[in-house]
Amino acid sequence: MPNTPGNVNAQLLEKVNILEKALANERQAKRVLEDKLDAKAQVNFDQNKDILDALEHANDRQIQFQFLALLTQDLLSDKNIDEMIHFFVLNLSKLMSHCPVFQITQTAKKSRTISRMNLTTNCWTRLDWNNQYNDALSYMLNQDDSLWHREEKEGNQVFAPLKHLIKSNSILYLPLHISKTQSRLLILDLDHYCYDKGFKETLNIAGQQFSSALKKRTTEIELSYNFQVLQSTLSELRSTQQQLVHSEKMASLGQLSAGIAHEINNPIGFITSNLHVLKDYSAIYNQALNTYSANSISVLKEHPKLEKNLAFARSDIDDLINSCIEGVERISEIVLSLKAFSKKEKDEFSQINLNEIIKSSLKIVWNQLKYDHEVIENLAIDLPEILGNYGQLQQVLVNLFVNSAQAMKGNGQLTVTSNVVGHYIEVSVTDTGCGMDNKTIKKLFEPFYTTKSENEGTGLGLSVSYAIIEKHNATISVNSEQDIGSTFTLRFPKLSKARE
């Protein structure tokens, strides 16, 4: 074939066709080869797939567990609710590309606060609450507790008021109803929530774990508070029980005293009367004997022993009768005191001034104090009046002053103070006497307990005072140190303004 241009073109076209066919064949062959290689690779892959999947799964799990372990470590430590939330949010924010986090707190009284975690300082910044947030808050708090919920702000009217607060379109929030009175809401301002299933599962587990830990901690706090209340109630009960036992004891002793006083009173009456008659009779006998003696008719001279005994009896009889009368008078006083201790007299209370009672009581015992003791009166000016029984309180103060005088052998100082302390009026009686030991202080207000000698005290003075003070809704307390002195403090409730 001649090499004309037409022939050359035809030859070239034929070559191109042949080359294209060859290329197509080569491509086909390559595809076949690739398919074979791919099939082999697939077989290899399938053989190792389980191991590779398991490895990948294990890696994912490891990351999840590391995160959960980190959280658990924080949750187990001894943190309060706010600290727990703080650390949870810090970890969470790190995990979620340092996204902004908001916290809303709602209490039972519908008080709501909102704060934002400052990612530079890692501190919460309090923001102004806007009532326009209320609908969004109610909506979010009504979703399932302890689970993360995902919302898009755009096109959602409920979230429209949050647009100035939350910059991104996506929010992820966790409602936490941690007690009957308190709910918290954590809101994450997210660029996206594109994470794998494992991650989202981990986040959900973390949310539930965190919620459980918060509830547990709240219960612990409530339990601890209740425990403290119970302890305080128990201590109050013990104290009340002791007071009751004491009051019961006093009441029993009062009844006993009343009975004894009643029984003793009658014999004492006729003994006293008889002793006085006997004294008169003794005088008559003496007069008669003196007359005999004067007329020198002394039959007794023949009986010197009898005469001696008679002379002794005559000289002693008056002393004996006087001593008996004194004894009976003493018994009468005791009976009177017992009556005062047990008497259910009418409480004739009126508005009285304690300063006046102090002054009148000091006058009564002045005789016992004036020689050896210095008396200091620190009485408050314009001391408010109290509601009380003048005579009874005078009895109490006289008793305290006499006790003080008896406690200060030789020289001493008695200080009487009246004062207003809060809602109370305090009267204190301080002496520089011998003081008391703890054993004495414990038994001080018990009837018949006395440190004085038999002739000096009956042991009823302070128990009577105690009963009187109780009737006045007041308290009596004592502070004493041996060889230093004692202070008795009476504390009366102030008259209420309505009564004033």
Place this chain on the structure above:
Amino acid sequence: MKGAIFVGFSAFIEEKYGLAVWVTALDQCELKSNGVYLSTEIYDDNEFETIITKLATLTGSSIESLQRDFGQYFFPQLMSIALKHIEKITNLFEFLIAVDNVIHIEVKKADHLAYTPTLFYDQPKSNVLIMRYVSKRKMCYFAEGLILGAAQHFNQSVSVSQTQCLCKGDDHCLIRLET
């Protein structure tokens, strides 16, 4: 990068711009592989970037549009591969959620240590899918093309927007799809 992408890309360029453009591009790039690619092998990522940059110059198209068009072109092939691993795909979102696993298997079976791009999903509403694409290869426009191809395949209209993009210096691409 898996050789199948190079092979598919050569077919796309040959079909759209002619074999000569492809061969010229390969000639003008100094490639370690000399432009010889087997679908089953793994090749250096930089080779694709070098070739597509050269092709953008030769064709006058942008890299983005080349990637996007190639994505659309490549979809049927990816779909056929996907069907080998997943029995039934009925809509766009199902396909997109499954595709991560498909890519993963296809790359790993060539080399189980090979790097795979990662896709994370979030579906806040039934008609919205947000895809987070994390890859050192920055092939997000190729992904967009695949999405458009898939939408065409499933006969669904979809709006595609990127709120964040690796090519613009972000840490990842956020591709928002709304049907």
